[in-house]
Amino acid sequence: MSTTLNPPSTQKKTNRLGLEVLNYKGSKTTLCAGCGHNSISERIVECFYEMGVEPWQVAKLSGIGCSSKSPAYFLGQSHGFNGVHGRMPSIATGALLANRNLIGLGVTGDGDTASIGIGQFMHLLRRNLPMIYIIENNGVYGLTKGQFSATADLGSTLKTGAPNQLPPFDCCVLALQWGATFVARSFSGDKRQLQALLKAAIAHRGLSVIDVISPCVTFNDHEGSTKSYSYVQDHEEALHELEFVPYYSEIAVDIAEGGVQEVELHDGSRLRIRKLDRQYDPTSRMGALAALETAEAQGEVLTGLLYVNTAKPTLLDLLNLIEEPLSTLPENRVRPTRAVLEQVMEELT
Amino acid sequence: MSTLEVSPVETGHEAPSGNHAPAVSNDFSIQVATVNGSGSQTANTVLLRALFQMGIPVSGKNMFPSNIAGLPTWFTIRASKDGYVARRKEIDFLVAMNPETAREDVLKLESGAAVVYDEPLKLDQLRSDLHFYPVPFDKLVAPVCPEAKLRKLVRNMIYDGVVAWLLGIEMPEVHRALVKQFGKRKAKAADLNWGAAQAGFDWAGNTLTKTDPYRVERMDRNAGKIIIDGNSACALGAMFAGVTVVTWYPITPSSSLVESLIGYLKRFRHEPETGKATYAVVQAEDELSAVGMALSAGWAGARAMTSTSGPGISLMSEFVGLGYYAELPAVIFDIQRVGPSTGLPTRTSQGDLLTTALLSHGDTHHPIFFPGTAEECFSMAVEAFDFAERFQTPVFVLSDLDLGMNSWMTEPFPYPEKPLDRGKVLTEEDLNKLGSFARYRDVDGDGIGYRTLPGTHHAAAAYFTRGSGHNDKAQYTEREDDYRNNMDRLARKFETMRRYVPAPLLDRREGARVGLISIGSSGFAVAESSDQLWKEYGIATDCLRLRAYPFTEDLKAFVQGCERVYVVEQNRDAQLLGLMRLELEPELIAKLRSVRYYGGLPLDARTLTDEVVRQEMERA
C-alpha cells in the first residue's frame, strides 16, 4: 500500500548549508498511494531543502488525522509533535513561546482545523503566531473512513451518494477575516504553485495559512465529490503565476515588467506575481474576500496568493520577549535574586 | 479632620468594664457582614493587619458570593493566642452592615456575642442575650467625607474605629495598617479613611459603654512574620522557580494566582538593559488550549505552567493524558472549588483529588503536591517545576479556595537554595559524544528517558513525539511487546517518584492509638481538633498530613502504627480514602474511617472533633 515519497536524489547535490535532500526526508509514508497529502510532503521536502532551512530549527506540529500523521514522512531531522485532534494551534503556540527561533511548521486536516479545532484555529489567527499552517483539505475525515468534514461543499456527495446539506467553512475566508497575514489556496497537484507558496511562507514573518486541496483517493475522489482530482483540475482558477526569488539568489531579476507585482518578504526574499487574465492585488484583504465570494458563486476553485501583509506584528512581537529562546535561559536570568525575595517579603510584613 | 502627618492619638480608653462575663482576651472571631462591591475589603484588611501588628496570631477569611456587586459577603477574622488559624464556627463579634442578612446573622449568634450594627436596623429588638452597639454610620460619615459618592466606601472605616475602641486595638496600628494598605501613592485616600476610622473611634469612646468580654492584648507572636494568600505564595514560588511560559484562562478561585504572578513578573523579570521579558504570559481561549500550550512549551524546554480550577481540569483531560504518555513537563495549579457550572464557584472544597490523580483515559497516574500552608504554596511551587522536568510529566499542585484566596500568617519564605533541576536533557555536546539516543529508553533504571529539545543543533537530536504508540526510539508502533514495555516503564517511573515527592508531616501525641490523616488546608483544623480531642475528651491522636501523591512509605507505617485512622477530607465521596484503598493492603484499609465535610466553607475544628467523637462513641 505504501509508496516511496521522494524521487531519488541526485548524487552529492547539496544546498547552501551543504546538506543533501536526504537530510530533509522522513520515514516512508504509510498513507494511501495517490493521497494528495503525499504530494504536499514531497513539496515540503523540496522547499525546505532548496531554501536551505536548518532542519533542527524546525518544529513540526500536527493534530490527528491522515494529514496530521504526515509530518513523520518529511524532515526527519526536525522535532515533531503529533498532538491531539484539533489542537495543533495550542501546541504550536507553546513551542514558539518556549523558543521563538523555531520555525513552526503546522500540518493539519480539514476535520482537524475546521471541525473539532475551529476554535483554536480562530484564536491562532487572531494572535498572528509566526508559523506556517498547512491545511491538507480533502473535505472528509480520511482517518475515520470517509465522514464529511466542515469544509465539504454544499451538495458534494459521499461515496454512498449521500449529499452534504450544510454549507462549508472556507478556511481562507476565516483566515482573512480573523488576522492571518499570509493566506493562500493551492492544489496538491499544482507542483509549481505550491512550491512558490511554500517558499514564500517560509520567508514570511507572521501566520501563513495555506489551504491545499488535497484529494483523498480512498474516500472522496468519486464523481459527485467537489474535492476529487478531476473536479479540482476542471475548476481550478489560478489568480496569477508566482515566482519566488530567495534573498540569497544571485540571479538578477529583470527590472519591473508590465503586469508583474513584487512583494518583498521578511527575510528579503521576493515573490514575483505575474498577472494572468485578471487584475488582482494580494495586499487587499477586501479584494481577496470579494474574489473568493465570486469564485464560490461560480463553482471555481480560486488558487494562488490571496493575501499578504508584511507589516502586522506577531504575537511574539507583542510579548516583548528577549531575543534568545526562553527555554535555555540560565538560572541567573530566570530566578530573581535573594534581594528581590527579601524585598517582597518586607512588603508583606 | 486629622491628617496623616499628625501622629494619631493614643488609644488609652479605660477598658469599659465587661461586667457580665470574665474577659476573653485574644481568642475570638469577628465577622463583618457586608454587601459585595461595597468596598469593605480595605476596612477588613486594615482590621486584620492591625491585630497582626499587635503580635496576635490572626487569620482572615472572605466568604463571598459569585457576583460582582450587591450580594451578601462575610469576612471573618480570627484572633487566637494559641495560633489556631482554621475557621472558627462560632462568631463572637458581629459587625452587621448588611440589612439583607442582619436578622439571620444575629439569630445565628451564640449567647453572649457582641453586635456592632447600623442603628436604623434596630437589631437589638431581636434578642436580649447579646451585647448590642448601635452606630449611626450615616451621621458619622457625612462630616468626615464631604464627597457624597465616596461615603459608601469610607463608611466601612468607621466600623474599624468603633471595633478598635471596643476591643482595645491600638489606633497607631490601625494607622500603620492603613498606610500600608494604600501605599504612598494613594496618600489622599489613606487620609480620608483615617479620618473616618478616628471619627468612629472617638464617637465610640464618647458614646458607648462596653459590656462584652472580648478584648485584645499586645503579644509578640508575629515578629518577622508576613501575611499572604496562598495564590500569591504560589505565584512567588513559580517566579523563583524560573517559570518562563504561563498560559491560563480566568476562573475563580485560580485567577488571582496568575494575576499576582503577572504583577511580580512585570516587576522582576525584565532584563534591565533592554526592558525585554524573560517570560511569556498568554491568556488562552480556554483551558484546553492553555494546557496544550503549557505542555508544548514544556516539550520545547520552557519551565511552563497553567493554573485553573475544577471545570478547567475537566477540559484539560485529553491533553494531560497525552502529557503522561508523551512525557511532557508542565506544572498545573488546581485551586479547588465546588462543583461545575453555577456550582458555588466561590466556595472551597477538596473535590478534585481523584480527577487529577487519574485524569484522562487509559492508564494514567499523575503526581500531585498538596500544599497545606502558604509557605508550602511557595516551596512546593518551586519544587513542582523541578519535579516536572526531572520526571518529564505533568505535575498538579492542588490548593483550594481557602488556602489560595484567604490571608495567612507565615514566616517569610526562604530563598530556594537548590539550583534549578532541568532534568535529563541531552545537549549538542552530549550528542556529539553519544552519537545517537533513544528517547524512551530506560538507561538509568529509574523509568526516566533522556530527551532533547527542538532547536538542538545535531542531526541525531530530533525525535517524533506522539501518544502511547511508540517504541523506545519514539518510532510509531502497534506491537504488543513495545506497548507493554513502555507501559511498564511508565509504571516504574511512577514508582521512582514515590521516593522524591515531599514526605508527609507527622505530629505525634504521647500514647496515641488513633490517627488523623489529612491533606492541604484541612491540616489547620486537624491540628486544632487534635488538641480539642485531647483536652476535652482525653483522646490522644497522631496527625499525619500527606503532602503528595503517589503516597510515600510513611503512609503505610503510620496506618500500621495506629489502631484506627480517621481520614479527614473536604469532599463527599472520601476521595483521599479512595486513593489510599488503591495502594494499601486489606488489613490496613480495614483500619481506615472517614470524616468528610462538604459544606463549601473551610473545615473547622469543632465539626471535625464532634464527628470523631461521634464515631468513637459508636465504636465503644
Ligand SMILES: Cc1ncc(C[n+]2csc(CCOP(=O)(O)OP(=O)(O)O)c2C)c(N)n1
Ligand atoms: C477527540 C477525538 N475525537 C475523534 C477522533 C477520531 N478522529 C481521528 S482523525 C479524525 C478526522 C480527521 O480528519 P481530517 O483532519 O480531515 O484529516 P484527514 O484524515 O482527512 O487527513 C477523527 C474524527 C480523535 N482522534 N480524537
Ligand code: SF4
Ligand atoms: S484515507 Fe484518504 S486521506 Fe487518508 S491516506 Fe488514504 S487517501 Fe489519504
Ligand SMILES: [Mg+2]
Ligand atoms: Mg480531511
